[in-house]
Amino acid sequence: MFQRFRAGALGAAAFAITLLSAGQADAGGMAATAMLQASLPSGILAATEVSLPDVKRAELANTPRWLALADLTDPKTTAAPTQVTALPLADDEVKGHDSDSKPSSFSPGGTIYAPAEILGQGYQGEVEPNNTSATASPLTGTNLVVRASVYPNADVDFYSFSANAGDRIYAAVMTSFSANATSDSQLRLLASDGTTSIEFDDDNGSFGGLSSSIAGATIPTSGTYFLQVNHFSATNQLRPYELHLQVQSGSPTPEVEANDTPATANPLPANGWVSGARNPAAATEQDWYSFTLNAGDTVYLSLDTDPERDGVFWNGRLGIALFGDASNQILVVDDAGAAEGANPTIPSEALFMTVKTAGTYFAFVDSSSAAVGGPTATYGLSVSVHPAANEGVNCTTYTSTDVPKTIGPGTGLVSSVISIPGNPRIADLDVEIQLNHALMQDIDAHLRSPAGNDNGLFTDIGAAATGGQTQMDAVFDDEAGIPPAFTVLRGLQMKPELAYRLAWFDGENAGGTWTLDLRDDTAGANGGTLTAWSLRVCEAPPPPTCPPGFASTTVYSTDFESGAAGFTHSGAADEWELGLPNSPATTTANPLAAFTTCNSGVNCWKTDLDNTYDVSSSQDLLSPNINLAGLVAPIVVNWAQRYQMENATFDHMFVDFQQAGGATPVRLFEFLDATMTNAVGNPSTNIGASAGWAQMSRRADSLAGLNSELRFHVDGDNTVNFQGLAVDDVSVTGCRALSADLSITKTDGVATALPGGSVTYTITGSNAGPDPVTGATIADTFPASETCTWTCAGASGGTCTAAGSGNINDTVNLPVGGSVTYTASCAISAAATGTLVNTATVSSSIADPTPGNNSATDTDTLTPQADLSITKTDGVATVVAGGSTIYTITASNAGPSNAPGSTVADTFPASLTCTWTCAGAGGGTCTPAGSGNINQVVNLPAGGSTTFTATCNISAAATGSIVNTATVAAAAGVTDTNPANNSATDTDTVLPPGVLNVNPTSLDFGNVTVGATSAAQTITLSNTGGSSLQVTALTAAAAPFALSGGSCGAVPFSIGAGLSCTLDYTFSPTVSGPASQNFTVTSNVGNGAFALTGTGGIGIIGVLSATIDFGGQLLGSNSQLALTILNTGTGPLQVTAISAPSAPFAEVPGGTCGAVPFGLAAGANCTVLYSFAPVAPGLYSEVITITSDVGTATATLSGEGVTGAAAPVELDALSNWSLLLLLATLAMSALVTMRRHY
Secondary structure (H helix, E strand, O other): OOEEOOOOEEOOOOOOEEEOOOOOOOOOOOOOOOOOOOOOOHHHHHHHOOOHHHOOOOOOOOOOOHHHHHHOOOOOOOOOOOOOOOOOOEEOOOOOOOOOOOOOOOOOOOOEEOOOOOOOOOOEEOOOOOOOHHHOEEOOOOEEEEEEEEOOOOOEEEEEEEEOOOOEEEEEEEOOOOOOOOOOEEEEEEOOOOOOEEEEEOOOOOOOOOOOEEEEEEOOOOEEEEEEEEEOOOOOOEEEEEEEEEEEOOOOEEOOOOOOOHHHOEEOOOOOEEEEEOOOOOOOOOEEEEEEEOOOOEEEEEEEOOOOOOOOOOOOEEEEEEEOOOOOEEEEEOOOOOOOOOOOOOOEEEEEEEEOOOEEEEEEEEOOOOOOOOOOOEEEEEEEEEOOOOOOEEEEEEEOOOOOEEEOOOOEEEEEEEEEOOOOEEEEEEEEEEEEEOOHHHEEEEEEOOOOOEEEEEEOOOOOOOOOOOEEEEEEOOOOOOOOOOOOEEEEEEOOOOOOOHHHHOOOEOOEEEEEEEEEOOOOOOOEEEEEEEEEEEEOOOOOOOOOOEEEEEEEEEOOOOOOOOOEEEEEOOOEEEEOOOEOOOOOOOOOOOEOOOOOOOOEEEEOOOOOOOOOOEEEEEOOOEEOOOEEEEEEEEEEEEEEOOOOOOOEEEEEEEEOOOOOOEEEEEOOOOOOEEEEOOOOEEEEOOEEEEEEEEEOHHHOOOEEEEEEEEEOOOOOOOOEEEEEEEEEEEEEEOEEEEEEEEEOOOOEEOOOOEEEEEEEEEEEEEOOEEEEEEEEOOOOOEEEEEEEEEEOOOEOOOEEEOOEEEEEEEOOOOEEEEEEEEEEOOOOOOEEEEEEEEEOOOEOOOHHHOEEEEEEEEOOEEEEEEEEEOOOOEEEOOOEEEEEEEEEEEEEOOEEEEEEEEOOOOOEEEEEEEEEEOOOEOOOEEEOOEEEEEEEOOOOEEEEEEEEEEOOOOOOEEEEEEEEEOOOOOEEOOHHHOEEEEEEEEEOOOOEEEEOOEEEEEEEEOOOOOOOEEEEEEEOOOOOEEEEEEOOOOOOEEEEEOOOOOOOEEEOOOOEEEEEEEEOOOOOEEEEEEEEEEEEOEEEEEEEEEEEEOOOEEEOOOEEEEEEEEOOOOEEEEEEEEEOOOOOEEEEEEOOOOOOEEEEOOOOOOOOOEEEOOOOEEEEEEEEOOOOOEEEEEEEEEEEOOEEEEEEEEEEEEOOOOOOOOOOOOOHHHHHHHHHHHHHHHHHHHHHHO
16 A cells, blocks of 8 residues: 655665555556665766756856756656666765865855844744854754754854753754755764764765754753754855754653554654664564644654664664655655764664645654564654744735646646735745646746746656656745655645745735746656646735834935935946846846846846846945934844845855944845756756845844944856846834923912812823824822822823823823823812822823923912801700709811811809710710810811710709800811801700609508409509609519509609609419518609508318218118318318218219319308118218318218118208208108008
8 A cells, every 4th residue: 555755865875755555666566565775876876967968957067056956867867777666856965075166265254144034934043153152042942943054164053952861852954955066964962061072963864865863862961052063064065954953851652563554553642752663673564653733834753773872773764654646655764874984973864844734644664674673673753843834924825717737748838827916025935836747757847926037946856757656736835844855746845946946036026927837848748737826925024113212213215216325336346337227138058037127216236237247256335324323223224136146155145234344244135045047848948047126124233323334245256147136225224212392281270279179180291292102101199188080081193091080190192292181180188288289290211302391280278168066955945953964065067178176165054063975976086074164175077076965963952044055166277167056055944853742652452362363452653843753763563462554654754743643553462471562662853652561361171060970771761961061261272072982872963062173262161962871781981081272171971771760860950951851751751651551
């Protein structure tokens, strides 16, 4: 399923694209198990391309140029091994060989470089000079990428970073985009001393083949460490290189077998760091790791094949997947990893890739040889992601509707266009292309801008033979991870090929028609289709803003329409000219781009208006002095430029802003690219590439405050020259201190103010210019005696907070001529005294030429006023001689001001003897207590009061009326607005005292049965005096006596003069015997007394006769007798039980006592009937027991049973029943006698 493709070998080291299939290689029909390596020695490559017709984009044979780099191996003419399915792009760089044939001694000296913009991978940059550890450029973070240049010759770049003990360092240099045909870097990890080498690498990288990689170096102790980047040769450069750094902390996550396929891949941990081993050594032993990327992300994979640092290493291979036409291809790099000479090189692999599409991707580790592996084939793999970052603002994608377009099958040109509306200024440009072609390397691609710049994107990349990869779905972006290096072109985001730069379009106006030119440069029956393409334009960000208190000012500006504007020029072979360029495009060898316009108007500078700059020239265009005195950063230099240059190895162009005379230059722009020409198509067409017109903007903050000048420099060697540089529309801006005449006024319109009242202030802040002020502060700290609320309104553009309370401390905006007005309503404390002084201020961070009007004060004299009043009453109209009365005297202040030190006075009449207390309310204060007359100093705040309570005894000799007056007076300095209420009088008529009478003075309830309640009896209290009296106490009745009613009511109660009231009492004895209680009636005029008496009675149980004798009773007959029960006591009783007799005795109905229980009143009696009916002769007796609540009594029943004549019967003469019984007995005897007779 998966196929391996060979990747371009950029240098002597080889690397491969690998695709694994189920039985067939990509084009050659080789078995998937055949692991193919194609090492392309530079000698072979050089020999392969000597055929001039097959060499493209080259200069004359006797003057080799860097532009030949991309075609040092022509895939259509180089003899390749038959097993190789796609030839790599190749570099003829030879170790230690200077690939630039033309000498150059140019050096910029101690130039400071202007800060670069943020680019696609979030690049950090070097800060020159950084050629020692002491001047190292600091790096921030633990996962980063730097874009920089080793330039000029012999340049060395140092970078510092922080790491902890045990951290592992993964770092690699990507040099395959270098514009000077050499990628031979060296990389050192230096200890904290900046000199001791921890690890060094020369050629372990793969992009290009002589680039450098360090993987898994261990940090010994925590501290600052250094990375050093330089070219192998002191006479060569890297323009540019990208340095990737990942600091891994802790321990890697071990792999989990089996992970030999994408389906069984281990997910990468969050830090992207894993450890593993290629064990066993077998073709099937592959380690896969999955991770997720977003579109535009760049990934840096670093493989350490000796993590133990024990000198045991193995030839590992590193890949990323899956890509290609069928999304089944692994892109692999494989540096042989052998130690190089005496260099202490530890083998590693480094791979960089930017992906076009979001999704799941895989890191791949194995070896190109199935025999490599085993327990010692261990590794550490670090995978770092640099998220995509916009390289400007307002990034917009414009998609062509001019598709599809047929490409080929023969040679020729096909073009497609995109129209971009408006005038977006390019900060970054990316190109997305989707096409298919049977022979991908047939295609040469150029992009033409509306301004006419015709610049290459790629030539002859991809599959070199039919049957290979046929799909391109790629984004070309200067900030992608690598330029084209694989024959796979689907799903990748790449830099333009080698010599080309999309940055040549930066600064252009993107509005207009863009054209994509595709040239099929091989005749044959193969072709394809452009299916889609688009441009992504990010616009330049807005210019930087000045710090607070400063405004941007244009110090110098010219469009040269009125002349040179003070510019001068000089130098060897100086050809700077002012006018309208008139140098058309050429298609000869070393073709020229067209220079026929200015950026604006018809006057601009160019190094020869109608021709190229001269060979062996060194010429400067110098501005007049631009005085930045008094200005602060940001200092921004703006200019428009258009240029076409030879490779910066030979010819140089830069723009410096420097002190007048040349000191401390700041490098604003420098051309570091390859020769700006191309030869494409079949037949070959020579095209002059160009940049501009571009609007440039760079900062030169270090020159703030200095007298400066702008220098445009071009120099060339002794062969090959092009259009050079054109300059137009120069301006320099800086930040001057803002100046604004701020002023403030404040008034309340009065000179005096009333404590407890209010004032209204009008506070107006204004700006007379010359600069507007944003963020000025208007402040007014009101006196503590004021409580304020305020509103604010702006005029002529002034803005402020609409409303608030308390002090004013408001941020306002005051344009020139603008103002803000506050209306503050302030309540003055009633306690305020003296003067009211209030100051408002206006301030800002901007210089004020007239600070004297930045504050305003309003002063008011405080004049306290208070309405004092007093009330006095004792609540009655009459008083009693010898009695007392209580006065309530209240002094109050109705305000509005406080009245401290006021006097309350009351001289009592001679008939009164008084004591008093005082309490304040509402903040009023007074002396708590005293006696005699009142003459007290009190404090009466507005709304406060003091209340005196005077208790006065009245002389017994007092007669007539008592008249009493109280007064209140304010202290000096306080005006009483209403003196009419400053006194109050109470008048009482004096009455004689009342007289208390009690009648009767005793009550006797007589004999009352215990438990019973007597009828109520009445005591009358009367007042026979001349005024009301007050009964203040009355002895409480105690059992068996009780107060049961009456008209007097509850104590205390009053009895008016000549009036009376009653007290009703009852007697309820609970025990027998006499009872009594004495009562006292207490009143304010004297006391009275009375007594209550009574006797409690009790019952006594008894019988009339202790024996009831029935006498002799004939057998078979019966007789009845009554038992009389008596109560001989003084109270009732209750009979609760009577014992039952036994035969021949029996209780029979007819008695008067009734059923048990029953009661007997004192002296009462009742009877119980018993019968005697003997059935056997003999004497009988029975004791009857009567039980009551007061005791028991007994009686004995007796009788004799006889035969014959009736026995005499004893009768109870007192009982009716006894008489009846006697009569019945006589009747029975008569009856018996008659029966016997007859």
